Amino acid sequence: MTKWKLSKTMLYVITGIITVITLIPIWLAFVNATRSTNQILQGVSLLPGGHFIENYKGLIEKGFNLAGGFLNSAFIAGASTMLGVYFSALTAYGIKAYNFKHKDKVYNLILLLIMIPAQLSFIGFYKYMVMLGFVNTYIPLIIPTIAAPATVFFIKQYLDSVFSPSLLEAARIDGAKEFYIFNKIMFPLMKPALATTGIMTFVGTWNNFMMPYIILTEQEKYTLPMLVQLLKSDIYKTDYGAIYLGISLSLFPVILVFLMFSKQIVSGVTAGGVKG
Template structure:
């Protein structure tokens, strides 16, 4: 390795280290502020933890911050919606790639069109629809729509086109396998890296979803964690920023766990693709 290549590698490592620090820094600031008092937070930014973690926790408890109930409610919604989104989007993408039927291109163009439409546009109509079905204050409207996820279908289709080969399902059909069995036994294992990637995005999006649950859920026992955090409003004389940051820190912990669990599958898929190449 000559000096030029060595310097290039060093620059790449330095650049990646800077990007890593920039990504970690906001999370670190939130965690640090969760251990500081309101006065310390108002004085300015700090990268060193404080000694007010216990006090901030007590403030949360005094405000009846039901952390475990919020975790449970958010997890139920996020886990169920993620499973539905990943499974049915993978099935739809497989259908678009594997089967040559009339109207396939038009259908795919419609899916791309839905990706470009902001969800906020349909909120009023969706609320009226849910209200007429007597599903307000229920988790079903927050979970079931995940079956139709245009962005996930688009991603899966693009990924499947790079790895799909007609000989795989054809061989399985010769052995007597049905279409559903082919999808479960052959296609889904091939799509594991893509499914892991989109599972992270789907879970994070559902976990952080605040506006739609706020519109549909009225019972405080069914509040998700982001909804509980917005309840951390203090009296007119004092704002407990430390307890608010602690609530935010608790809400992002499951997202980090979700990423660490699924990241190995993404790395494994990238490594396998590099070996095949």
């Protein structure tokens, strides 16, 4: 019993240390958002400063369009998340529930695509978008998220633990159509995996800088990460306080989304583990 308590205490200590290490960079970003450039250059501080209003005015003076960047990022991230999660779940369900020719090869191809860095396709992808006339539009930033190999893999792994062929057969006997079975029965069953992959997709899309930087050319369509990058354009003086404030504002929606769905993820994964 004593050994169990010791192991449990060590687990809490290690988890606490990892949590602190993870939160320190985020906290420092928020703290620096309230400090002046001179204070930031003097060294690290864990206590907030009194220059928040000054830094916010610096953002406005530099033309930082907070509302426009937020709406652009929210639209791209929201649309990408909904499309990516739904069609990835549909693909994972099709691989798990149906038997078809070359099924294993298709799944192995998906695993292979996970290991290929996205940066390798930037040049070819950009040329293809130029040919289609989609440059400076949100289409190349949203539609390709439908093909998300990592999301398909994650949901497929979850289905391996909760999928019941008898449930599928019972629905078919009752006369349910295939898409009805997926949308009304299987899709809600995948809720824990969908919440997890949804957060990962949203965060990844929200923080994505390189692809929007390649595709978008008009500043009115820029996302928040792109607008933050513009704050470094002054070659004579860099306003680090304003930059950190811009970074903090871009981090806030991501943290909010995680706090909203983290409890659902933990409880859902626990329920899935019990079923398994």
